[in-house]
Amino acid sequence: MNKELRDRLCCRLTFGTAGLRSAMGAGFCYINDLTVIQSTQGMYKYLERCFSDFRQRGFVVGYDTRGQVTSSCSSKRLAKLTAAVLLAKGVPVYLFSKYVPTPFVPYAVRQLKAAAGVMITASHNRKEDNGYKVYWENGAQITSPHDKEILKCIEECVEPWNGSWNENLVDTSPLTRDPLEEISKIYMEDLKKICYHRELNTKTNLKFIHTSFHGVGHDYVQLAFKAFGFKPPIPVPEQKDPDPDFSTVKCPNPEEGESVLELSLRLAEKESARVVVATDPDADRLAVAELQENGRWKVFTGNELAALFGWWMFRSWKANSSKEADVKNVYMLATTVSSKILKAIALKEGFHFEETLPGFKWIGSRVKDLLDNGKEVLFAFEESIGFMCGTSVLDKDGVSAAVVIAEMASYLETKNLTLAQQLTEIYEMYGYHISKTSYFLCYEPPTIKRVFEKLRNFDSPKSYPKSCGAYGILHVRDVTTGYDSSQINNKSVLPMSKNSQMITFTFQNGCVATLRTSGTEPKIKYYAEMCARPEQSDKTFLEELLQKVIEALIENFLEPSKNGLIWRSM
Incomplete structure (x- = not known):
């Protein structure tokens, strides 16, 4: 007591x-x-x-x-x-x-x-x-x-x-x-600024399923589809209306994948719909699933969706800009634990890419700074299915993302392409970016602190690891202390974040891995991505290499059995 x-x-x-x-x-x-x-x-x-x-x-x-x-x-x-x-x-x-x-x-x-x-x-x-x-x-x-x-x-x-x-x-x-009526009206009008194929949308034969996960999204996604010229998406009836008990799902988080999207996928099969969009209970995040030719569903990760959104938003900007438009004035952003795919696209296409600390609060503030300095921001994201298309809202927005992905799917349909096929084309053009994210539960804060302090004093006081198993480490960045070995003065470009733990390792083989604590839950999360060059097209080899690095990372740096960490798959 x-x-x-x-x-x-x-x-x-x-x-x-x-x-x-x-x-x-x-x-x-x-x-x-x-x-x-x-x-x-x-x-x-x-x-x-x-x-x-x-x-x-x-x-x-x-x-x-x-x-x-x-x-x-x-x-x-x-x-x-x-x-x-x-x-x-x-x-x-x-x-x-x-x-x-x-x-x-x-x-x-x-x-x-x-x-x-x-x-x-x-x-x-x-x-x-x-x-x-x-x-x-x-x-x-x-x-x-x-x-x-x-x-x-x-x-x-x-x-x-x-x-x-x-x-x-x-x-x-x-x-x-x-402000409900006024804000809803002008929000839907603003949405049209990122609608590029309204005439095509009115004619598409594609059907879309939408689930609002017992939350707020149903009415607003319906209005957004109407603003883009689409027929209304078909709602999942059991999840359409608000229910604070979230009675049809164990967890009201569409990021959990196929297990929580089951009602949506079954309805899509019944209605012959190929694309499912799912907004989380407060409609600021978006999950997307697509039926593949083999009859299986592909639930896209946040990083995969970002590759599609990044390609689409840049392509649309390019097609609708005047000849005088300067690509060097264009920006895209992502949090540092998210995929580096936008960086790869930016390097090839000539626009700017920036990273922020995790959390859309950092993205929103930086985007406002860029806008105030006359820059044009097309897209920003975080890997946990948070997307900002355009700059009407300086935060992640599942409503706008849902209708943008619908327009993208409709356009690709006219080219006989699926979202998954287009994703492959993007990776083949800019390099495969294969990522995996998961976490360990840890209910003892001293244990979490001990794990990270060991990494800061690995072989000797104030020394970080130079390798992880068989894999050499090129750079270490620790935003908790403000250290970054890739910088001349060893100072991180990202702001120091003393109240959270986050260390990023860049490996010699092209893998980037970050260990960090969650800001809302008792978790140590890991984010790992193999960033390959376009000529490295052996996807199976890259996936196997990523898995080996992750295994070495967990065994050498987290030591779950020693520290009592409980692994959870994502």
């Missing part, structure tokens, strides 16, 4: 890669009425300090469908409490009257010129969880130093203010505004 009380009351939620996220329940490290009120009070104090016109600009609040309707922790109730704190202080609040995709909040922040915004969601996490995702005035998730400063302000405002509990203010205050 004492341990449970300490766990609940002696620590506070902190901002991770996805904002504040935890189980719903009692205690300062859980998502509940009090912690949401405290977080919003801290937000108010910080925003008041940052923006002299905060009361003119206002604040955006959105929410998903999590939590039982009768539960005090439902996303809708927590959104109302968030709004109440600000309304009580005279701040206008743009509170969506209905659940929305997460991308609608950052989109609304920019469109409405609000000071900031919050989305109440835990995305694809288990049903017991919820979260509090913060967006800054630029439409990107908050990064340092805002996160640290907001936490300081939260600590100074732990006592609820008068009016903070009064969710009735949402219905009675003249400062409450509902």
Whole structure:
């Protein structure tokens, strides 16, 4: 009992890669009425300090469908409490009257010129969880130093203010505004900027299945397909409507692959549909499956989809740009644990490629900087099926990604090509990029720290490994300490991230492998990719080599049996 009380009351939620996220329940490290009120009070104090016109600009609040309707922790109730704190202080609040995709909040922040915004969601996490995702005035998730400063302000405002509990203010205050109709309308209009074959879309014979995983996506994906000229995708009836229990899946995460897409695939076979698109519960991520000629389904990885999106967005830009358009002004981005395929395409085609730290908060902020400096950003992604097509939303967006992949599939159909066949052509042109991602569960933080500290003091103090089994290591980058052996001064170009563990090894054989801790779960993740040159076309050999490097990595660096790590396949 004492341990449970300490766990609940002696620590506070902190901002991770996805904002504040935890189980719903009692205690300062859980998502509940009090912690949401405290977080919003801290937000108010910080925003008041940052923006002299905060009361003119206002604040955006959105929410998903999590939590039982009768539960005090439902996303809708927590959104109302968030709004109440600000309304009580005279701040206008743009509170969506209905659940929305997460991308609608950052989109609304920019469109409405609000000071900031919050989305109440835990995305694809288990049903017991919820979260509090913060967006800054630029439409990107908050990064340092805002996160640290907001936490300081939260600590100074732990006592609820008068009016903070009064969710009735949402219905009675003249400062409450509902942006749903306006934002939905202009979002769908903006989508058309990345629609390049509307006439073709209206004629295609391809059928598409869509599952919204019991979340918010159904209505909005239907509207997006209409904006592109498509017939509506066929919804999976059992998963179309919101269900906070996620009753048809063990895990509401489409990234888990064929096992959680079973209802979609069976419906596709029944309807003779070749392509399935799946948005996660808050519709900011996208999974795609395609029926192959052998009758089997291929569920694309995030890295494979990024190769397709990157090729498509550049091809479309090239076909629709004026002769004066400068390819050197064009950018694509990816997180550092994602595939390097965009880098390979950029090197050959002449545009710029940049890496960021893991998490779309880093991508969004960097994209805004590039846009402010007159650059053109076509596409950005993270390997965990998060895609940003265009720059209307400075965050990952499953709604826009779903309709872009549908247009791509329809175009390829006119060339008698499938998505999988086009992916092979991309790899043959730019070099095979074969990747594998998985993770080990570890519930003891000291063990995780010990694993990474050993890598920093491998053969002697402050020395990193020079090889892993039979495989020589060319470079080591450790963003936790800011070290990068590939740089002249040994300093990482990426920002130092002291609060998370992440070390990347570049091998002499072309493999790149990263070990990092999860920002939201008790995991040590590994990301490994074999980056081959176009002339290295023996895919089987490359796959076998990658597997051998991964085995050596696990055996020599993670030592699962010694450290009590529990392996989970992805």
